[in-house]
Amino acid sequence: MPTSLPWPGELRILLPDWMPAVVDPDRAYRTDDQKVELAIALSRENVLRGTGGPFGAAIFEAESGRLVGVGVNSVLRHNNSVLHAEMVAFMVAEARLGSYTLEIPGGPDHVLATSCEPCAMCLGGVLWSGVRRVICGAVRQDAHDLAFDEGPVFPESYDYLSARGVTFTFGVRRAEAREVMATYQRQGGPVYNG
Amino acid sequence: MPTSLPWPGELRILLPDWMPAVVDPDRAYRTDDQKVELAIALSRENVLRGTGGPFGAAIFEAESGRLVGVGVNSVLRHNNSVLHAEMVAFMVAEARLGSYTLEIPGGPDHVLATSCEPCAMCLGGVLWSGVRRVICGAVRQDAHDLAFDEGPVFPESYDYLSARGVTFTFGVRRAEAREVMATYQRQGGPVYNG
Numbered sequence: 229m230p231t232s233l234p235w236p237g238e239l240r241i242l243l244p245d246w247m248p249a250v251v252d253p254d255r256a257y258r259t260d261d262q263k264v265e266l267a268i269a270l271s272r273e274n275v276l277r278g279t280g281g282p283f284g285a286a287i288f289e290a291e292s293g294r295l296v297g298v299g300v301n302s303v304l305r306h307n308n309s310v311l312h313a314e315m316v317a318f319m320v321a322e323a324r325l326g327s328y329t330l331e332i333p334g335g336p337d338h339v340l341a342t343s344c345e346p347c348a349m350c351l352g353g354v355l356w357s358g359v360r361r362v363i364c365g366a367v368r369q370d371a372h373d374l375a376f377d378e379g380p381v382f383p384e385s386y387d388y389l390s391a392r393g394v395t396f397t398f399g400v401r402r403a404e405a406r407e408v409m410a411t412y413q414r415q416g417g418p419v420y421n422g
Numbered sequence: 423m424p425t426s427l428p429w430p431g432e433l434r435i436l437l438p439d440w441m442p443a444v445v446d447p448d449r450a451y452r453t454d455d456q457k458v459e460l461a462i463a464l465s466r467e468n469v470l471r472g473t474g475g476p477f478g479a480a481i482f483e484a485e486s487g488r489l490v491g492v493g494v495n496s497v498l499r500h501n502n503s504v505l506h507a508e509m510v511a512f513m514v515a516e517a518r519l520g521s522y523t524l525e526i527p528g529g530p531d532h533v534l535a536t537s538c539e540p541c542a543m544c545l546g547g548v549l550w551s552g553v554r555r556v557i558c559g560a561v562r563q564d565a566h567d568l569a570f571d572e573g574p575v576f577p578e579s580y581d582y583l584s585a586r587g588v589t590f591t592f593g594v595r596r597a598e599a600r601e602v603m604a605t606y607q608r609q610g611g612p613v614y615n616g
Contacts, residue, residue, distance in 0.1 A: 241433040309550040352543025356503040380582035388574035
């Protein structure tokens with residue numbers, strides 16, 4: 229990046245350094261429950277270790293359950309409003325596969341597990357990422373109860389993605405995902421999308 | 423980032439190296455026309471120099487017209503479906519200001535100029551970025567004519583942002599913005615959000 233311009237020379241995005249303590253990259257995450265369990269574990273660690281907001285996400289091969297990428301909310305840590313957990317997971321998975329889409333001809337389908345229903349930005353991002361399915365822990369109302377705005381998402385938004393072959397499952401381990409969000413609130417964590 | 427996990431050690435995002443040849447960071451971009459002109463110039467250079475899709479964006483202080491950040495579509499160059507021009511501009515501007523929002527108490531309002539109406543992801547991103555106004559060149563239909571999907575954006579989406587104080591202006595220098603998109607199509611540029 230040109231140094232003669234007044235903006236940063238590059239943007240660097242890192243996952244928190246506690247990641248290896250929480251993630252087993254060699255495990256097969258076969259069920260919906262196992263996939264969302266990991267996403268929630270990521271959200272929990274992000275809160276308990278003070279590295280960001282109460283949201284985690286992971287991307288898997290749909291059939292094998294192989295873990296392809298992870299993300300945690302990194303808005304505060306990186307001063308970057310784009311870095312919701314889902315967006316970080318898309319970027320990590322695509323970098324790993326060397327592809328701007330996870331929908332690779334002849335390749336496996338990919339699924340996103342997220343600790344909470346995606347906001348408007350991330351729902352748009354789902355479409356461009358090429359994941360074929362999204363499994364969510366907490367739902368929109370849970371985020372709203374915590375004073376996080378989820379943005380312009382409507383029933384028609386889901387119809388739109390559904391028409392393009394992306395399916396959604398909501399409320400897997402919802403109480404557990406909500407509890408992480410409540411912990412964040414009790415700790416007085418900042419609400420950056422208020 | 424942990425090296426024992428199988429994903430990339432870090433994500434690095436760079437602007438193209440032609441940026442100083444196109445952008446004057448010291449100029450005051452006072453009018454809507456001047457702001458969108460820069461966004462379109464960025465989209466054009468991105469196509470002509472082969473660094474990405476036909477989309478550019480820039481963020482300014484609303485009153486002074488001071489340039490705060492720029493972005494070009496970097497999806498193909500970085501294998502990253504998140505890196506639409508607007509998203510890059512948000513990240514660059516926020517990194518420069520050291521803030522996850524451009525809505526800083528007591529600070530100036532910020533405006534986003536973009537060569538084309540934002541897709542669903544970027545429209546959500548607008549809300550979280552803290553810009554107070556968006557000025558667009560080409561419109562949704564122009565992107566669709568080029569076979570780019572814009573995602574689930576509805577009249578209610580704009581109502582939602584409007585209720586939160588974000589205003590929109592469409593069609594500034596539209597023909598010029600469309601012409602860049604047509605050039606990309608004539609060159610056989612890949613449509614990554616098909």
